Amino acid sequence: MNEIEQTGLAAMRDCWITGGAAFDLAPAAWKTIAGNANPDERERRLLAIAAQAIEIALRPAAPKALKQRPPLPELALPILPERLRPLLRAALKHAADARFKTRVATLVASRGFVLHPLDWMPAASYREVPDVYAAWVDWQAGVDGEKQSRREQLTAQTWDDFYPAARRTALTDMRRTAPALARQLIEAKGSSEPAEVRSTLIELMGVGLSADDAPFLKSLFADRSGRVRELAGRLLARLGEHGNLSDGTPEDLTAELAAFISEGKSGFFRRRTTYAPLKLKSPSQESRRVDLFATCYLGDLAARFSVTESDFVGAWQFGFDDKADLFFIRMVSVSGGEAAVAHLADTLVAEGGKAVLLALHLMARLDSGRKRALIRQILKDTYDLHALIQVEGVEAGWLEWGDLTNGQTLPTLRSPVARNDEPLRRSVDQILETLGFLVTAATAEKLIGDVVAAGMAPAAPSLGLLRLNASLVGP
Amino acid sequence: MEFDLKTIETLAPDQASLSSASKLTKQSNWPRLEKNEQLALIWGECQGSGSNPYRVVVDTGDHGYKCTCPSRKFPCKHTLALMWIAATTPASFTAAGSTPEWVNDWLGRRRKTTSQSAPSAPGAESKNIGEASRDDESAAVEDAAAIERRETAQRKRAQETRSSISVALDELDQWIADQLRLGLAGFVDNSGDRCRRIAARLVDMKATALAGRIDEIPSRLMGLRSEERPDAAIRELGKLVLLAKAWRQAPDDAELRRLVSTSESREQVLANPDAIQVESVWEVLGERIESRRDGLVSHSTWLLDQNSVIPRFAQLLDYFPASAGRRSNAFTSGDRFEAKLVFYPARQPLRALVVERKGDIASGKWPDFSLGASDPLAAHGARQDSAPWITDSPVILPPGAILLDDRGAAWWQAAGDPSGIALSIAGTINATLLGLNLAATAALWNGSQLDLLAAQSGFGRLDLS
Numbered sequence: 001m002n003e004i005e006q007t008g009l010a011a012m013r014d015c016w017i018t019g020g021a022a023f024d025l026a027p028a029a030w031k032t033i034a035g036n037a038n039p040d041e042r043e044r045r046l047l048a049i050a051a052q053a054i055e056i057a058l059r060p061a062a063p064k065a066l067k068q069r070p071p072l073p074e075l076a077l078p079i080l081p082e083r084l085r086p087l088l089r090a091a092l093k094h095a096a097d098a099r100f101k102t103r104v105a106t107l108v109a110s111r112g113f114v115l116h117p118l119d120w121m122p123a124a125s126y127r128e129v130p131d132v133y134a135a136w137v138d139w140q141a142g143v144d145g146e147k148q149s150r151r152e153q154l155t156a157q158t159w160d161d162f163y164p165a166a167r168r169t170a171l172t173d174m175r176r177t178a179p180a181l182a183r184q185l186i187e188a189k190g191s192s193e194p195a196e197v198r199s200t201l202i203e204l205m206g207v208g209l210s211a212d213d214a215p216f217l218k219s220l221f222a223d224r225s226g227r228v229r230e231l232a233g234r235l236l237a238r239l240g241e242h243g244n245l246s247d248g249t250p251e252d253l254t255a256e257l258a259a260f261i262s263e264g265k266s267g268f269f270r271r272r273t274t275y276a277p278l279k280l281k282s283p284s285q286e287s288r289r290v291d292l293f294a295t296c297y298l299g300d301l302a303a304r305f306s307v308t309e310s311d312f313v314g315a316w317q318f319g320f321d322d323k324a325d326l327f328f329i330r331m332v333s334v335s336g337g338e339a340a341v342a343h344l345a346d347t348l349v350a351e352g353g354k355a356v357l358l359a360l361h362l363m364a365r366l367d368s369g370r371k372r373a374l375i376r377q378i379l380k381d382t383y384d385l386h387a388l389i390q391v392e393g394v395e396a397g398w399l400e401w402g403d404l405t406n407g408q409t410l411p412t413l414r415s416p417v418a419r420n421d422e423p424l425r426r427s428v429d430q431i432l433e434t435l436g437f438l439v440t441a442a443t444a445e446k447l448i449g450d451v452v453a454a455g456m457a458p459a460a461p462s463l464g465l466l467r468l469n470a471s472l473v474g475p
Numbered sequence: 476m477e478f479d480l481k482t483i484e485t486l487a488p489d490q491a492s493l494s495s496a497s498k499l500t501k502q503s504n505w506p507r508l509e510k511n512e513q514l515a516l517i518w519g520e521c522q523g524s525g526s527n528p529y530r531v532v533v534d535t536g537d538h539g540y541k542c543t544c545p546s547r548k549f550p551c552k553h554t555l556a557l558m559w560i561a562a563t564t565p566a567s568f569t570a571a572g573s574t575p576e577w578v579n580d581w582l583g584r585r586r587k588t589t590s591q592s593a594p595s596a597p598g599a600e601s602k603n604i605g606e607a608s609r610d611d612e613s614a615a616v617e618d619a620a621a622i623e624r625r626e627t628a629q630r631k632r633a634q635e636t637r638s639s640i641s642v643a644l645d646e647l648d649q650w651i652a653d654q655l656r657l658g659l660a661g662f663v664d665n666s667g668d669r670c671r672r673i674a675a676r677l678v679d680m681k682a683t684a685l686a687g688r689i690d691e692i693p694s695r696l697m698g699l700r701s702e703e704r705p706d707a708a709i710r711e712l713g714k715l716v717l718l719a720k721a722w723r724q725a726p727d728d729a730e731l732r733r734l735v736s737t738s739e740s741r742e743q744v745l746a747n748p749d750a751i752q753v754e755s756v757w758e759v760l761g762e763r764i765e766s767r768r769d770g771l772v773s774h775s776t777w778l779l780d781q782n783s784v785i786p787r788f789a790q791l792l793d794y795f796p797a798s799a800g801r802r803s804n805a806f807t808s809g810d811r812f813e814a815k816l817v818f819y820p821a822r823q824p825l826r827a828l829v830v831e832r833k834g835d836i837a838s839g840k841w842p843d844f845s846l847g848a849s850d851p852l853a854a855h856g857a858r859q860d861s862a863p864w865i866t867d868s869p870v871i872l873p874p875g876a877i878l879l880d881d882r883g884a885a886w887w888q889a890a891g892d893p894s895g896i897a898l899s900i901a902g903t904i905n906a907t908l909l910g911l912n913l914a915a916t917a918a919l920w921n922g923s924q925l926d927l928l929a930a931q932s933g934f935g936r937l938d939l940s
Contacts, residue, residue: 017705019658040652044716047655051713052863054706055922056856062888062897065881072910072934079934082838086576090583117907118937139910458514459574459582 001057005029009053012046022046070142072117073135080113084471088119091464094433098126103396103437104465106130110396111441111472124165128393131169138163159189164197168204175207182208187216195225202231206238214241237297237335240309254300257292260285263305264317275305276317277324286323293327297335309340314347318355329361341365349377357387364393372398375438380407386427388434397469399438401446414454429462436465444469478535478562484603486538487555488548493603496555499523502567506814506832508560510568517561517568518578521553524741526791526828527776527805531557532578541581545799576807636681637726640736643680644719647673651712663704666693674769685735688866689715690768695866695921698901700884703923710922711866718864730821734864744819744828751824754815756781756836757789759806760869760917761928761940772797776806777869777928778816778827779841779917786844786854788869789816789827808929808938811836822862825869841915841931846873851889851896855920869928872898872916877908885909887916887925899924904939911937 001009008027015022023034023042034045080088088108095101102122105115109130117136122129124141142163154162154170162170174182183205190201202220205213213235220232264274280286302312313332318325332344345366348359356377363371371394378387379399404410413431416424432451439447444466452458487493499521502508506528507520515536520528529544531553540554550558560567574582650673654662662669670689677686692711696704722731729739729747744750757778764774771794780787791805813833818824850856855868874890877900885900890912901924911932916939919926927939 013705013709016655016709017659019656019661021656040649043655044648044651047651047709047713048716048720048863049713051710051717052859054710055863056859059850059852059896060898062895063880063886066878066886066888066897067880068876068878069909071912072907074933082935090576090579117911117934118905121907457582457585459579461583 001053005053005057009050012050016047070139072139075114075132075135077109077112077114077132079116080108080119084468085116085119087464087468087471088115090461091436091468092120094461094464098123099128100433102126102129104468105133107396107437107465107469108472109133113472131172134163134165134169137165141165154185156185156188159185164200168200171201171204172207175204179208179210180212183213183216195228198223198225199227199231202228202235205235209235209238211239214239217241234297234335237299238337240299240337251300253292254296254304257289257296257301258304260289260292261301273307273315274317275312275315277321277328279321289324290327293324293331296331298332298340299335299337301331309337310343313340313344316344318348318351318358325358326361329358333362333365336365338365342367342370345370345374349374352377352381353383356381357384360387360390363391368395371395375399376403376406379403379409382408382412385409385412385431388438389430391434391438394438396437397440399435399443400440401443404435404439404443404447410450413451417451417454417456420455429460432462433465436463436469439466439469441470441472478558480559480562482538483555483558483562486550486558488550490603492548492550492552492555495552496559499552499556500559500563502560503831504556505560505567506829508557508568509571510561511571511574514574514582516574516578516582517557518575519557519560519568520832521556522829522832523553525774525793525795526741526826527774527793528829528832529553530577530805532581533557533561535561539585541585543805545795547799577804636736639680640682640726641723643677643682643685644722644735646676646680647682647685647715647719651716654712659705659708663696663708666696666708671768678769682735683737684733685715685718687767687769687771688734694768699923700899703899707923714864714866721864729819730862733819733821739819741828744817745830747820749820751818751820752815752830753780753787753789753818754813755783755787756811756813757816758838758841759808759810760788761808761938762804762806763919763926763940764804766797770797771795772799774805777917777919779871781811781836781842784842784844786869786871788825789818790825790869791829792826808940809838809936811838823858823865838936841871844871844915846871846915851875851898852920867919867921867926870918870920870925872913872918872925874912874914875916876912877904879909887913887918887927901926908937908939913937 005027008025008030011025012022015025021039021043023031023039023046026034026046030046030049033049034042037045088104091104092101095104101120105120105122106129108115109132114132121140122133122137124137126137129137154167154174159167171182171185174185186201186205190198193201205217217232217236217239218241221229223229223232260278260280262276262278264276265271266274277289280289298309298312302309305312307315313336316325316328329344332341336344341362345359345362348355348362349370356374359374363374366374371391375388375391375394376399378385413428415421416428428451432447435447436444448458448463448466448470451463456463483496484493487496504521504523505519506522508517509519510517516532516534518530518532520530523529523544525544529542531540531542533540533554540550540558542551542553544551544553546552654669670692674686674690677683677689692708695711696707699707718731718734721728722735725731729749733739739747758781760777760779762774762776764772766772774793774795776791778789778791780789812835815830816827817830819826819828851872852870854870858865858868872887872889875887876890878886878888878897880886885904885908886897887900888897889895898920901921904927911930911934914931914933916930917928918939919928929939930937
């Protein structure tokens with residue numbers, strides 16, 4: 001289309017938009033085609049020519065401000081094979097929320113694959129994703145796309161080259177292998193980060209926490225962020241550094257909490273000291289005790305009674321007040337030393353039944369072996385299988401068939417399926433989904449066979465993760 | 476497999492269903508017949524009267540069933556036919572180790588019934604499977620006797636239809652001239668009412684297909700940015716002028732008749748010696764299921780020929796009433812199969828039917844079409860040269876990427892051509908696509924926007940539909 005035609009087309013277009021005859025505005029060549037027909041027909045012919053001119057002769061120009069994102073990085077693991085993607089999509093579709101979807105990604109990562117980016121992408125704000133996805137988390141977060149995560153050693157010099165997720169992953173690894181180096185980096189670079197990032201970095205100090213970290217943590221009591229000071233106080237409490245170090249736990253608060261706890265004796269021959277929550281008279285007192293459990297540290301409380309943390313935990317009398325038990329365990333979880341946490345977890349698991357469920361609140365502090373022992377005990381007791389869906393931070397794909405047959409797990413799952421008991425089946429669906437994450441491939445296959453034999457549809461959506469698990473083998 | 480003819484007779488809703496089912500029991504109607512005895516399931520794909528196959532699955536244990544056809548008879552003739560084949564020639568079913576995804580979907584949703592057979596419908600005792608088989612033979616005799624009468628009536632009707640359409644197109648011409656006189660700004664704002672009125676007139680005068688197309692203009696305009704709408708209105712109306720003129724020149728032209736009044740039947744296309752047949756490997760690019768303003772739902776499946784050196788597409792297109800409810804997809808995007816297709820005769824053949832479907836093929840990369848970035852819409856332009864009334868064209872775009880403008884709208888742009896052509900993308904896109912380099916992209920171009928179907932990238936095939 002030449003310039004005259006373009007000008008003519010623009011004029012005709014403007015004329016038609018407002019309404020009227022455009023014949024006089026048409027390029028001469030087009031007028032010839034429109035010919036000597038009646039005015040309406042001339043307009044239609046010109047319309048047909050204009051339509052084709054717009055369609056063929058004009059091409060859309062690129063807007064000036066088009067912005068391109070950096071390429072999505074390739075991850076260290078291969079993409080899940082195409083043949084398994086339908087199973088994966090079925091499992092993701094059934095997963096209710098980001099937490100469950102992340103479990104699917106974690107299971108797949110544990111077998112040596114990553115998901116296709118169009119099937120699942122980790123949200124920039126969600127931190128509980130397998131480390132292998134750090135580059136994608138950073139890609140999601142890097143709205144400006146100006147820099148890339150580098151696969152090099154994190155040092156003070158390369159600190160700014162790392163996006164937050166990649167930095168977090170690198171620091172976590174470093175805390176496991178070279179904790180002092182990681183601490184020095186956090187100390188050197190953390191202070192220049194905003195409070196939110198700073199508190200995230202201090203949280204990482206919980207990995208491989210040792211007495212060597214105490215001086216640095218104590219220095220954080222001068223931090224301007226209350227959240228950072230609180231975190232530092234709890235980490236110090238876990239190291240046994242208690243006694244009114246931070247501004248969060250004045251001694252009189254610990255004394256007030258101690259007043260809500262009764263000290264007694266039990267045993268006929270071997271008298272031993274026990275601690276139990278006092279029976280309180282009003283909801284406001286209960287509420288106050290809950291607040292105090294959330295504020296005080298286990299070490300301070302134990303010192304108040306002149307015993308060690310482990311002795312105090314071992315002497316706690318569970319079952320007098322469920323709410324007090326729960327908040328006591330939470331206090332142990334956030335401020336107890338490693339020994340006290342392990343002691344409490346072992347005690348609860350050994351007790352079995354309802355007590356095991358309380359140990360779920362200690363999950364974040366337990367080592368892999370204790371987490372597995374806890375889950376095995378829940379399955380063995382079959383007191384409340386539904387509690388399994390609360391498990392967090394546990395590895396994927398290790399539970400064996402023997403763990404499921406070592407109790408009433410299978411009959412408990414089969415019964416609602418066989419009776420077609422709809423409400424209970426929904427619970428079974430959720431448990432099966434969690435087991436789909438925990439079990440080995442061979443166990444997944446057996447479990448599917450078992451519940452299908454009990455009457456569950458072979459292609460039931462709740463078996464989605466189990467089916468994926470059973471099909472997943474390493475690359 | 477636990478079927479006998481008595482059971483099928485009991486399940487059938489009426490004698491007509493049995494008769495129709497008997498005609499579908501030929502193997503040629505079923506490109507896929509599979510079973511899984513462990514799960515007590517049989518399933519198949521029936522090439523019915525539509526372009527897209529119907530997917531049928533039957534639980535041989537409790538006689539539960541599902542068919543993707545829009546029939547309101549339960550079970551439909553396709554389900555009965557599948558049961559019939561299972562009862563009479565069970566060896567026709569191939570044993571399958573795993574169930575396809577669409578069968579899994581159905582199994583996941585269904586509730587198992589405890590009853591082993593459906594209660595007899597009123598009048599069930601009057602159904603007879605033997606009679607259904609005989610219906611075929613007697614019908615053939617009756618058809619032969621009625622052929623001449625029917626053909627005479629058809630010729631008369633065709634003549635009446637042509638006269639009526641001619642008048643309809645005169646009205647359309649006048650309506651277009653009115654829109655230009657009144658102003659396209661007003662047309663764009665009131666296109667819903669204005670198009671509905673003329674579409675209703677066209678339906679009355681038997682220009683049904685054209686009416687349907689005009690009814691869709693408002694939604695096509697509203698899908699664009701406001702500044703794009705006047706140009707789009709010029710394109711839409713200009714194409715109608717061209718189509719009306721072309722029809723007047725050749726009212727018997729199959730393509731034009733299809734676009735203005737009604738489409739030929741499957742049998743007519745199959746019997747047409749001018750209809751091109753292509754046997755190749757086809758990949759399902761994607762499906763489009765859209766509710767139309769005329770109460771129909773259009774169901775398009777877009778296929779790409781994997782053996783062609785230039786991009787060759789096929790569209791399997793069906794219409795069914797929206798009242799028939801949501802229909803399941805006939806294919807899964809990315810499926811590849813070997814098949815012979817017959818194309819509806821056209822200047823740029825696109826719409827097709829599956830004549831014969833053979834085995835499924837493993838997925839892989841698309842052929843290297845070696846497309847240059849100079850004009851990614853060149854193929855669309857070439858189509859317009861011979862059939863300027865076409866609105867939507869499938870295209871394969873050269874290597875490129877998806878970018879965002881400052882308003883957050885997505886654009887496709889060829890790689891290494893930052894100041895060249897950029898094509899606007901319809902709707903919202905998955906943000907992950909912004910980080911993927913697309914080696915080739917299949918899309919529908921409607922003159923203003925791209926509707927993405929699928930792409931090839933470093934992360935493999937991307938389903939964008």
